[in-house]
Amino acid sequence: AQKITQTQPGMFVQEKEAVTLDCTYDTSDQSYGLFWYKQPSSGEMIFLIYQGSYDEQNATEGRYSLNFQKARKSANLVISASQLGDSAMYFCAMREINTGNQFYFGTGTSLTVIP
Amino acid sequence: NAGVTQTPKFRILKIGQSMTLQCTQDMNHNYMYWYRQDPGMGLKLIYYSVGAGITDKGEVPNGYNVSRSTTEDFPLRLELAAPSQTSVYFCASSGNRGGNTIYFGEGSWLTVV
Numbered sequence: 471a472q473k474i475t476q477t478q479p480g481m482f483v484q485e486k487e488a489v490t491l492d493c494t495y496d497t498s499d500q501s502y503g504l505f506w507y508k509q510p511s512s513g514e515m516i517f518l519i520y521q522g523s524y525d526e527q528n529a530t531e532g533r534y535s536l537n538f539q540k541a542r543k544s545a546n547l548v549i550s551a552s553q554l555g556d557s558a559m560y561f562c563a564m565r566e567i568n569t570g571n572q573f574y575f576g577t578g579t580s581l582t583v584i585p
Numbered sequence: 586n587a588g589v590t591q592t593p594k595f596r597i598l599k600i601g602q603s604m605t606l607q608c609t610q611d612m613n614h615n616y617m618y619w620y621r622q623d624p625g626m627g628l629k630l631i632y633y634s635v636g637a638g639i640t641d642k643g644e645v646p647n648g649y650n651v652s653r654s655t656t657e658d659f660p661l662r663l664e665l666a667a668p669s670q671t672s673v674y675f676c677a678s679s680g681n682r683g684g685n686t687i688y689f690g691e692g693s694w695l696t697v698v
Contacts, residue, residue: 503684513673515689522684561627563687565679571616571635572643573679573687577627 471496474562476576483552484584490537491547491579493562501567504545506536509559509578518560521545552583587611591676591690598666598697606661606693608676616679617659618643618687619651621672628675634659666697 475494483489495504506518521529521536529536537546545564549556562576591608598604610617615636620628620643630643634653648670650662659678663670676690 505686513692515675515677517686517688520684520686565687570641571679571681572630572633573618573677574630575620575628 472576473497473574474564474576476562476579478579479577480580480582482582482584483549483556485554486551488548488550489552489581491549491560491562491581493545493547493576495543495545495562495564497543497564497566499566499568503565503567504536504538505563505565505573506534506545506547507561507563508556509561511558515561519547549581554583554585557581557583589676589678589688589690591674591693593693594691595694596696598663598695600666600668600697602666603662603664604666604695606663606674606676606695608659608661608690609657610659610676610678610688611657612678612680612688613656614678614680614688615656616681617653618677618679619649619659619661620675620677621645621670622675622692623672631661631674663695668697671695671697 502523504521508516519531519534533550535548559578561578589610618633619631629645632651634640674693677687679687
C-alpha cells in the first residue's frame with residue numbers, strides 16, 4: 471500500500487484565491503511527522519510546513535496551513551491568497567519515527583496559478 | 586551555509602559506464618538519503634543511512650551502491666549504467682528528531698545514452 475497518496479495530479483487556482491491540496495497517509499506508527507514541500511520549475515525542494523502526529527493544533531506558516539485530520543489520516547495543504555509564484559509541484563511526505571525514520575513522498579500535485 | 590552539496594549537477598553517461606555522485610552535508614546530520622525523481626513523478630528512495638558505517642536499501646536499490654565512511658559524506662555509485670537510470674538524483678539529510686525536516690541538495694541531472 472502507498473504510504474502517501476496525492477490524488478490530484480494537477481490543480482488550477484485563480485490568483486488571490488485559496489486552494490487545498492489533498493494528501494492522505496497510511497501508517498501503523500503512532501509517532502510520525504507530516505511535511506509539505508514545494509518544487510518550482512528550477513528543481514530545488516523547499517520545505518513549507520510540518521505537523522507532528524501528537525500536535526493538536528493545525529500547523530500554520532504564513533500563507534500555508536496544514537489541515538490535519540488524524541482519524542481520516544489526511545494532511546491537506548491550504549494555500550491562502552495564491553500568488554503567481556506559487557505555481558510549482560507540491561509534495562506531501564511522512565516520516566515514521568519508530569520504524570526507520572525514513573521519509574516517504576507522494577507523487578505530487580502540480581499547481582498552476584492563473585492571473 | 587552550504588547545507589547539502591552534491592556533484593556533479595549534470596552528467597551524460599554511456600550505457601555500461603560507471604560513475605559516482607558525490608554528496609556532503611555540513612549540518613552534522615546522522616540521517617542521509619539518496620532519492621531519484623523521474624520526469625513528472627515523485628521521489629523514490631534508493632538508499633539511506635542512519636549514521637557512519639550503516640546503510641540500508643530503499644525502494645529502488647538495484648544498480649546502485651552507497652557507502653558512509655564519515656558523517657558528512659554519502660556517495661552514490663552507479664555501476665553499469667542503463668537508460669532506465671536516466672533521472673534526477675537528490676541527496677538529502679535530516680536530524681534525528683521526528684520533527685526535523687529533510688534538507689535536499691540541488692539535484693544531479695543524469696542522462697544515460
